[in-house]
Amino acid sequence: MNNGVIMQLEDLKWAGDCMGVIESKINECLQEFEIDSIQLKRIADVFCQEIERGLKKEKSSFKMLKSYLQLPNGEEKGHYLALDFGGTNLRILLIALLGQGRFKVIKKVTAPLITESYNYITNNVCAEELFDFIAELIRKVTDDEYRYFLGHTFSFPSEQSALNHARLIVWTKEFAVQGVEGKDVNALLSDALIRKGRSNIIPVAVINDTVATILAAAYKDDCVHIGSICGTGHNTAYLESYDGKRCPMIINLESGNFSHLRLNTFDKILDQQSEKKGEQVFEKMVAGKYLGRLLVLVLKELGMLKQEIVLTSKDLSEIIQDSSPNYRKTKEIFFAQIEDTFTEMEYSYIVEIAKRIIRRSARLVTAGYIGIIQHMDFNFNNKHHIAIDGSLYEKMPGYAQLIQKTFVELLGDEKAKNIKVILENQGSGIGGAIAAAIFNEGRLDSDRIIMPSES
Structure with a gap:
């Protein structure tokens, strides 16, 4: 075998090894955004406990702001x-x-x-x-x-x-x-x-605005007990019954501040780079304002990005549904801000990472809703309709379906039947x-x- 053939084989082996390393790093990053059913149920339990602490005026992640309505x-x-x-x-x-x-x-x-x-x-x-x-x-x-x-x-x-x-x-x-x-x-x-x-x-x-959402939806549907914003930011309000001891009142949780969460590498970087470190931790993991930033941080960690760019939730919605030849739409999003281009394989990685970040957002949001309902109705015996306003819920492809699937995954078919999520954009x-x-x-x-x- 001549030296040229040997060099070609060595080059192929080197390229294969590099690809293996890259795929391993991709899988590690994807795993960072994975939360299983056990973890989500634990989050829901703690969410419920934080509500009950807040009602007792004990230390809680939630502000428990009264609406007087x-x-x-x-x-x-x-x-x-x-x-x-x-x-x-x-x-x-x-x-x-x-x-x-x-x-x-x-x-x-x-x-x-x-x-x-x-x-x-x-x-x-x-x-x-x-x-x-x-x-x-x-x-x-x-x-x-x-x-x-x-x-x-x-x-x-x-x-x-x-x-x-x-x-x-x-x-x-x-x-x-x-x-x-x-x-x-x-x-x-x-x-x-x-x-x-x-x-x-x-x-x-x-x-x-969370209180406004619940009022507008409950005017038309008497099973609405929860109102939420899933857009640029995230927050939720719910009807507190006070166990019948007092007149029911809508409470604004300011739930974006929920802090009992395991932050991954990229969550920690994002939090440290934010204006208010250690605050609004839940919101930074789920809200549209931050999802594009998380994707950028992952791509920088992988060495795919060398400079800062801004990706909006609208960009992410285009990326995750990009079925165009050679990822044309995704290329246009990146080419508008950087001169470097990626390989087709790298674009496929970008799409998969974006999907995983959005999937985690929807699953975490659902865990929060379950925690609220768990406080209101521990056995999930009654109907609970959740009114949601916000571009993330309304316009992100597959987001609403991910929420519904997560309800079924965590509660089972029978209990999940009592929960309905509706869009309230007025x-x-x-x-x-x-x-x-x-x-x-x-x-x-x-x-x-x-x-x-x-x-």
Whole structure:
């Protein structure tokens, strides 16, 4: 055998050895995102225990924030205003609640808080300027001669002391408006409405988006006891019965802060690189904001990426369903940010890793839901419908199906039959109107609410 043939054989052996090493590393990374049934059941148990600790005011991962709201009965009627303030786009809706779970949007105004001509989220803006802008928008859907109750879906960390009293703890989502942190956002809105000559509009409710989701879904379905956000972030609210000793109330868990989890190598790196280390651990493992980052960290560990890039949950949705020839769609996503290209085999690895990261997210989220239901109904004897809003649940291919499969895997067919997951993508608006209607109809304990005249 000549030297050329020997060298070719040695090259092939070297290439084979390298491929074997790479496949071994790929499998190790994939295994890092694998959670089996036993581990998920344990997570559900601890989730349940953390709820019960929180109710006893013991140390818990959960904030157990009171909403001061019960579930709607589906017969709420009347015209109500809803303000949806959860990001850089505001929505104001005039909604007619028609009873029997029916409603109609009469008027709607949507406006960005940032344009080329203004920016209402920077620290150059004060509270009065921001809320005056909001009050002007509300004027566009109201008339002077009518009195309106307004429900405000305010999706920022707040400490609530009554249905219409919520103090902003800290701005998130790059907001930095001066004079709002530590203040009652409903009082700021009320003052702005008065300044703008709209004293006929009375803000009576401030709610979180998870609470809004459960209200909107429960208005149409009396088996809904849980509302959740599965999108850029993750959080869940549920109806706490207090064992019949007190009037039931919707509780916002702030479940993204659940911390009793085994972090893998990439979770730890992501947490250390985040703004708030050691906080929102559960959210960092399951929410759309972080899934693309986890994929990038894996590819860097494997030596496939040499530079930082940004992959969104929308990118991941394209990647995991890429059936195009030679992974054309996935190539386009990467080529938009880097000049290097991957082999077809490497693209197949990228797709598989993305699938595993998304699968873990759905399975962990399901374990959390099981923990909540376990607290509410230990034997899973009753129907429990879970309303979910958010792009991850609504738009990530296969995500909803993964949740349902995990329920069956962990609970068995019989118990899983009592659990139904439904999409509720209008909650932030409709929920605010329903909260205002519940206030107006007086279906709240008198010691749990402060009337507008007392604020």
